[in-house]
Amino acid sequence: MQNISRLVNSSFRLNSKRCGIVKFSRGELQHITGYEGSYSALASLRSAGPIQDNGLSMRCCPILLNASYSSGACTDEDGPTDTVKELHAKVLESIDSKRTMAPNAWTWSMIHNCKNREDTKLLFEALEKLRRFRMSNLRIHENFNCHLCREVAKSCVRVGALDYGKKTLWKHNVYGLTPSVASAHHLLSHAKLHNDTALMEEVMKLVKRNDLPLQPGTADIVFSICHDTDNWDLLSKYSKRFVKAGVKLHKAAFEIWMNFAAKRGDSQKIWEIEELRSQSMKQHSLGTAIACTEGLLLEGKPVEAAAVIQVLNESLPDTRRGSVGVELQKLVSEWPLEVIRHQKAEDRKAVAAALRSNVLVMVNSLLNTGLQVNLNIEDLRKAEEITS
Known part of the structure; x- marks a missing residue:
């Protein structure tokens, strides 16, 4: 598995006008800066210690x-x-x-x-x-x-x-x-x-x-x-x-709030909530990190989403890493369906195709970095089938 130190000093340029840069420094995933509305979005996931999880x-x-x-x-x-x-x-x-x-x-x-x-x-x-x-x-x-x-x-x-x-x-x-x-x-x-x-x-x-x-x-x-x-x-x-x-x-409230925004496909709201969360606590929980991953996928940034997952996986102790795979499977099999359900009828087909493409790119990016993931990506087809 690729060591988190390989991310030191690397950066990922985000194409969206609203979305600044994801920077990795000394094993930390720093804030995503440059969003409209003068808020930063993604707080640090620290590899120096286990990610806080309730x-x-x-x-x-x-x-x-x-x-x-x-x-x-x-x-x-x-x-x-x-x-x-x-x-x-x-x-x-x-x-x-x-x-x-x-x-x-x-x-x-x-x-x-x-x-x-x-x-x-x-x-x-x-x-x-x-x-x-x-x-x-x-x-x-x-x-x-x-x-x-x-x-x-x-x-x-x-x-x-x-x-x-x-x-x-x-x-x-x-x-x-x-x-x-x-x-x-x-x-x-x-x-x-x-x-x-x-x-x-x-x-x-x-x-x-x-x-x-x-x-x-x-x-x-x-x-x-x-x-x-x-x-x-x-x-x-x-x-x-x-x-x-x-x-x-509490972390529990932020998890619920960000997860709900992600299910609705509202990436802007995810970042607004993330800014509030970062002001009161330094480290992500598993739930808030996954919600940020989903926010990046919604904005067409699957490579950056994969980077978040990789840092998240390295930040967790060995006993908790299995939970990342569980949440990733939910992201693949359940989350796209929830997002589509909350969209207008005329937008669902395009949203389903975009999510399927972005999730596949994210999974391939994770595999290319050496992260072992065992996901059933066949569930992604359901998202497109319900719109056809």
Whole structure:
């Protein structure tokens, strides 16, 4: 396999008016400069150390959920369970009859034993009465602790009582609950599980209305929902919001964002996102590097695309190099079909022919450099067949 040092001081002149030069220096793939809009595109892939990889596939980038959620809200006909009814009665008896604060253990037990929406309704009734008692009798004006509030939101989502779950995000509420981004994440994770963009938008509106700070983890979930539902407009809308808020996006979010742009065949957007990525992190992940490769192919620069793959392969430790082959096969067999699907009908045939030609040149260039690749290029024919 050709050593990365052979790339030192070599350069590849790009023909596009927008696209400057890809330069290799001391084993590093430097920025592609000279793009219109005063941004540079491709940050360094350093061979001095392993490429940073979060272990998530750039294609799906899953968000791990710690609990299983109901697919929808339970009906009122389910009725409250005996356990929650008994706990609810004990809390009310303690407050109304004995005029003493109910033990915290009862509240926690109610939260963990909720099985349906009616249980949740009793839980919120108890929380409201407990808050009033704390204020009037104990002169405690603070809300319940943040951990309890998060568990309430988690319980609401678990049983499908989403209307109550949204109430946990209200800044001004009668339940003594303090809204938090963590609570919002429980609701957003439910939206991701069911590809529910409507719920996602509702939650994001509540986050904004109640002045909750956006977090990198919020972007991970939101970007993933937009990608999985093939909703580029929503992703564009929320990406602007996260960038404007100064949120430092995770590698996972950049992978999703750049991968989506590549699937749409939008090379200009790939470079815009890449510029943002390069400002916050030095090294590429596998997913963002592949997206840059696809951007070069879209612009008719297969030799430069092959050079990126070669540097990427050399930058990875031996245990991770197999993943490059996996992503290359996806680039050959899946990516062209996605690009064509997003094109106008009258443009699809020309785009399919160009992609097939550019990918073949890239593969041949990789073989000529000595890089061992085992790809099924027959899948490239599918891209042209669906346009004929």
